[in-house]
Amino acid sequence: MAEEIVSAALTLKDIAREAGVSLATVDRVLHNRPGVRPDTVRRVRQAIERNAFQPHVAAAELARGRARRLAFVMPSGPNPFMQQIEAYLGEMSAWLSARRLKVEMIATDVFDPSVLAASLEALSGDYDGVAVVALDHPGVRAAIDDLVDTGTKVVTLVSDVPSSRRHHYVGIDNIAAGRTAGALVGRLAGQKSGKVAIVAGSQGLRDHAERIFGFTQVMASEFPELSLLPVLEGRDEDDRSEQLLTRLFGRHADIVGLYNVGAGTQGVAKALSEAGRDKVVFVGHDVTALTRRLLLQGVMDAAISQNPGHEARAAVRVLLALARGEPILREQEKIRIDIVMRDNLP
Amino acid sequence: MAEEIVSAALTLKDIAREAGVSLATVDRVLHNRPGVRPDTVRRVRQAIERNAFQPHVAAAELARGRARRLAFVMPSGPNPFMQQIEAYLGEMSAWLSARRLKVEMIATDVFDPSVLAASLEALSGDYDGVAVVALDHPGVRAAIDDLVDTGTKVVTLVSDVPSSRRHHYVGIDNIAAGRTAGALVGRLAGQKSGKVAIVAGSQGLRDHAERIFGFTQVMASEFPELSLLPVLEGRDEDDRSEQLLTRLFGRHADIVGLYNVGAGTQGVAKALSEAGRDKVVFVGHDVTALTRRLLLQGVMDAAISQNPGHEARAAVRVLLALARGEPILREQEKIRIDIVMRDNLP
DNA sequence: CTCAAAATGAGTTGCGTACCTCAAAATGCC
DNA sequence: GGCATTTTGAGGTACGCAACTCATTTTGAG
Numbered sequence: 001m002a003e004e005i006v007s008a009a010l011t012l013k014d015i016a017r018e019a020g021v022s023l024a025t026v027d028r029v030l031h032n033r034p035g036v037r038p039d040t041v042r043r044v045r046q047a048i049e050r051n052a053f054q055p056h057v058a059a060a061e062l063a064r065g066r067a068r069r070l071a072f073v074m075p076s077g078p079n080p081f082m083q084q085i086e087a088y089l090g091e092m093s094a095w096l097s098a099r100r101l102k103v104e105m106i107a108t109d110v111f112d113p114s115v116l117a118a119s120l121e122a123l124s125g126d127y128d129g130v131a132v133v134a135l136d137h138p139g140v141r142a143a144i145d146d147l148v149d150t151g152t153k154v155v156t157l158v159s160d161v162p163s164s165r166r167h168h169y170v171g172i173d174n175i176a177a178g179r180t181a182g183a184l185v186g187r188l189a190g191q192k193s194g195k196v197a198i199v200a201g202s203q204g205l206r207d208h209a210e211r212i213f214g215f216t217q218v219m220a221s222e223f224p225e226l227s228l229l230p231v232l233e234g235r236d237e238d239d240r241s242e243q244l245l246t247r248l249f250g251r252h253a254d255i256v257g258l259y260n261v262g263a264g265t266q267g268v269a270k271a272l273s274e275a276g277r278d279k280v281v282f283v284g285h286d287v288t289a290l291t292r293r294l295l296l297q298g299v300m301d302a303a304i305s306q307n308p309g310h311e312a313r314a315a316v317r318v319l320l321a322l323a324r325g326e327p328i329l330r331e332q333e334k335i336r337i338d339i340v341m342r343d344n345l346p
Numbered sequence: 347m348a349e350e351i352v353s354a355a356l357t358l359k360d361i362a363r364e365a366g367v368s369l370a371t372v373d374r375v376l377h378n379r380p381g382v383r384p385d386t387v388r389r390v391r392q393a394i395e396r397n398a399f400q401p402h403v404a405a406a407e408l409a410r411g412r413a414r415r416l417a418f419v420m421p422s423g424p425n426p427f428m429q430q431i432e433a434y435l436g437e438m439s440a441w442l443s444a445r446r447l448k449v450e451m452i453a454t455d456v457f458d459p460s461v462l463a464a465s466l467e468a469l470s471g472d473y474d475g476v477a478v479v480a481l482d483h484p485g486v487r488a489a490i491d492d493l494v495d496t497g498t499k500v501v502t503l504v505s506d507v508p509s510s511r512r513h514h515y516v517g518i519d520n521i522a523a524g525r526t527a528g529a530l531v532g533r534l535a536g537q538k539s540g541k542v543a544i545v546a547g548s549q550g551l552r553d554h555a556e557r558i559f560g561f562t563q564v565m566a567s568e569f570p571e572l573s574l575l576p577v578l579e580g581r582d583e584d585d586r587s588e589q590l591l592t593r594l595f596g597r598h599a600d601i602v603g604l605y606n607v608g609a610g611t612q613g614v615a616k617a618l619s620e621a622g623r624d625k626v627v628f629v630g631h632d633v634t635a636l637t638r639r640l641l642l643q644g645v646m647d648a649a650i651s652q653n654p655g656h657e658a659r660a661a662v663r664v665l666l667a668l669a670r671g672e673p674i675l676r677e678q679e680k681i682r683i684d685i686v687m688r689d690n691l692p
Numbered sequence: 693c694t695c696a697a698a699a700t701g702a703g704t705t706g707c708g709t710a711c712c713t714c715a716a717a718a719t720g721c722c
Numbered sequence: 723g724g725c726a727t728t729t730t731g732a733g734g735t736a737c738g739c740a741a742c743t744c745a746t747t748t749t750g751a752g
Contacts, residue, residue: 009736010444021702027740035699037749054444058407059738062707067355094673098400100355100563181687187647191535218689258516301533309677323651327440331655335692341687343525343564346682357708368731381729383719405708408737435698699748718729721731 010053019047030055057324059137062294067100070319071123072157073116073132077265080288081158084308092313103316120147126145129153129267131170134161136206153322157315158306159207168324170315172306172335174207178214178261180337183285184302185215185257188281191339194256199250201236201262208261215259225242228255238267245271260284260314265291269299287340295342305338306346352446356399363392376401401677403670413446416665417469418460418503419478422453426634427504427611428479432656438659449662459483466493475499475665477516480507482552499668503651503661505553509609513668516661518652520553524560524607526683527629530601534571540602543594547608549581554607557631563607571601584613591617605629607635608645613638615645633686641688651684653692 005016008090016026021044027046036044041086047053072089074082089103096103101325108119110133120143123130134140134156144164153167160169185196196219200208212231218226229248234241241264249271258280260268265284272280284291287305288302293301314333321328332337339344354514355567362372374382375390382390393399412510420428435442435481437451442449454465457481466489471685476493480486480502488507490510494498499513506515531542542565546554558577564572575594580587587610595601604626606614613628624645635653641645662681667674687692 013738022703023739024702025700028700031740037699039411040699052443054440056408056446056738058404058442058446059707060736060740061404062402062408062709063739063741065707065740079647088677092675094400095675096376097398098403098672100402100404106752176690180687187534213418214689259548285682290521307682313675326444329438331434331437331658334682334692336653337690337692338682339687341529341685342525343529343560344683344685346680358707368733369709370712370732371730374730377710383729386729402708406710408707408739409709409711411737519747593694694752696751697749701746703743704743705741707740708737713733714731714737715733716729716731718727718741719745721725722723 009056009328010051012053013049015044015047015053018025018051025161036333046340050240057082057326059325061099061332062069062242068128068320069126069322070101070103070129070131070316071106071127072103073106073108073110073119073123073130073156075110075133080290081263081286084288085157085312087274087317088309088312091309092316094314098130098163101316101319101320112136112334113139116140117143120144123147124152127152128323129155131155131315132165133157133159134164136161136163137160137249140164145251145297146155148269153319155315155318157311159205168318168328168333170311170318170335170338171334175214175217177285177306177337178211178216179213179218179284180339181259181304182215182218183222184224184283184304185259185281186219188283188301189223189226192227194227194254195252196226196257197229197242197245197252197255198231199245199258199260199262199264199268200236201264203231205262211261213260214312216287225283229255231262234262234264234267236263238264238270240264240267242267242271249275251278255280260285265300266292269294272299287338287346292345295345297338298342305340306335306340311335352612352687355402356397358399358401359400361393361397365390367425371466383400390424395568403672405667406670412667413448414474414666415472416447416475416477416662417452417473418661419452419454419465420468420503421456423477426636427609427632427654430634431503431658434655434658435662437655438539438662442662445666447666456481459485460680462486463489466490469493470496470498473498474669475501477501477503477661477665479503479505480510480512482507484510484663486510499665501668503657505689507553512675514664514679516657516664516679516681519685520556520627521560521563523631523652523683524557524562525564526560526685527557527605527631527650528564529568530559530607531631531651532572532687534629534647534680535569537570537571537600538602540573540600541575541598542572542603543575543579543591543598544603545580545587545591545604545606545608545610545614546577547610548579550575551608557607561607575601579611580608580613584608584610584616586610586613588617590594592621595621595623599624604625604629611640611646615640618645633692638691639688641691644688647687649686649690651686652681653684657681 014024029041047219109115115289139249143166155168156166159169202208234246282300285304291303362369375387455461463485486591487510494511501514501516502512504517549555578590627648629648637649
């Protein structure tokens with residue numbers, strides 16, 4: 001058999017022999033346990049690298065006994081996007097239990113820094129990994145760093161805290177998302193000149209601010225014939241978004257494009273239809289039951305989407321890989337900016 | 347601890363006790379081995395379902411000893427898309443070896459049914475799973491079915507053979523891809539009326555034919571102001587595509603859109619630039635080094651992409667899940683139709 | 693040189709399953 | 723009822739690693 005030559009699947013025992021030490025010492029090095037001379041550590045590490053040794057994941061998992069626990073810290077309240085993430089985690093339950101993984105959802109007020117920080121602190125030590133939809137705030141950052149210090153693996157989900165020492169961010173580049181929205185509004189509006197309205201939840205939210213930044217960037221540089229109206233802050237609420245927009249439509253007859261940065265989509269759509277502005281190019285975010293319907297009806301022209309299922313699964317996989325000390329498949333875990341139009345609705 | 351109540355992580359031993367049989371019998375049932383009375387099988391199955399028992403993946407993997415072998419049967423010759431798939435498999439190598447998986451690439455002439463069929467037959471018995479870029483032909487179908495009969499798990503990759511008994515198809519819905527291309531050309535062309543050109547490799551290829559079908563469908567129903575020119579068959583070759591297109595441009599001054607269904611993109615772009623048709627809306631497929639450049643330059647307006655990295659990984663995961671008898675995460679393995687424009691280039 | 697501390701070796705156990713053997717029990721057939 | 727056949731039980735081994743104990747050796751400080 002030619003295959004046998006290729007690789008005989010080394011084990012820890014082989015590494016021990018190679019390095020001229022015992023199994024116990026290899027084990028100590030592998031798990032960064034104390035009591036090994038630096039020189040010996042080096043010899044063992046070399047043997048591992050020389051042979052490109054990879055511990056057998058299955059064996060390691062089986063041997064460690066206790067199940068791994070992961071926590072998802074998510075916003076409380078009825079947020080459809082977050083509900084989707086929960087739903088996808090539910091669909092994974094067989095996959096999770098076959099690997100003896102326990103995933104717990106922890107609802108909290110992620111918009112209150114102190115509450116969020118307290119929730120995170122409370123997890124300390126109990127979990128192998130934590131995924132958190134985080135607000136970028138010093139208190140939250142400190143809480144994340146504390147978690148990391150206790151050995152818990154932390155990924156930020158959807159919204160990042162780049163200044164923290166979180167191990168990974170699972171979510172999209174919101175500036176690029178805004179740019180994409182801008183390109184779509186500009187291109188789909190054709191050569192027409194006119195005004196473009198923007199509705200956001202709040203410019204204080206990091207992701208919204210970044211999207212607006214990207215959007216204006218593209219509009220300014222590539223679509224000079226379109227002028228931007230001041231950003232409306234709808235607080236992601238349907239009613240408020242509708243009122244603000246209706247008032248705006250009353251004042252401007254030549255609106256050709258509309259970018260809805262956050263939620264409140266229902267209100268935006270209502271304002272559009274009641275003002276009879278069917279021809280306005282309407283670009284928003286996320287594929288939900290609502291936006292799906294609006295796309296099919298032709299009310300919305302495109303949705304920028306970050307696949308929530310992918311985010312949920314990526315968060316789990318990344319936390320698991322981190323906990324196991326495996327490399328992360330960056331390409332796989334990267335969340336792409338999906339452009340969803342009627343004909344490629346997932 | 348409240349958690350202990352939730353689930354004590356059942357093992358086969360627990361199932362055996364529940365069903366009132368020995369471990370050996372449970373094992374026989376689990377692996378469909380003979381020598382168990384139907385009545386007993388039922389009792390064991392019930393115990394398994396009643397407790398929602400899931401075999402511990404790690405333990406199973408460790409116990410079976412021998413590594414799993416997967417084969418990827420891919421077109422020979424310099425196909426950038428296929429090279430990308432290979433590259434992504436390479437990036438997974440650490441992941442693969444940590445799970446003691448061996449993946450082999452097998453290059454063959456996938457466009458010759460008998461050659462492809464022979465290649466497939468040759469794999470019989472040696473592999474746990476096979477991913478194949480398949481031509482839809484009776485001989486190929488038979489070869490696939492034979493493989494399936496020997497217990498090998500088979501997925502079709504990129505191009506499907508729906509009439510075969512393959513376990514799964516990893517690739518996009520090409521009709522929907524064509525529809526998406528149509529919607530993009532139509533929308534990006536603005537309200538302008540004019541003609542739209544189509545360049546394909548060959549209408550005999552299933553995926554190309556399906557894309558054209560979807561494309562024409564959308565154009566006819568939604569953009570009546572645009573008229574389609576007859577499909578040019580460029581055989582996915584740069585030179586030929588360029589010549590055909592250049593001739594077409596000579597005859598029609600009012601071409602506003604262009605859909606390149608397959609490869610030969612270099613030639614298409616050249617024809618466009620040499621004819622000075624910068625304003626023609628150009629939509630094609632796949633993100634390669636070339637199309638990336640064309641998108642950035644503004645020559646191409648959008649690319650319909652099926653993430654090759656995702657396809658490679660999905661094929662591996664699906665084959666693995668099939669071999670282990672695990673459920674497939676359909677949502678995860680579904681290949682999405684990505685719309686890639688300059689600002690959301692991955 | 694002496695002694696405590698640090699480093700290392702040798703060994704064991706257990707994780708949950710696959711796969712195997714052999715004997716014992718149950719069953720069906722004549 | 724006796725027999726062959728089928729079904730079942732009991733038990734063992736192996737997989738590769740984690741995690742531990744305990745004895746032994748080496749090291750460095752005084």
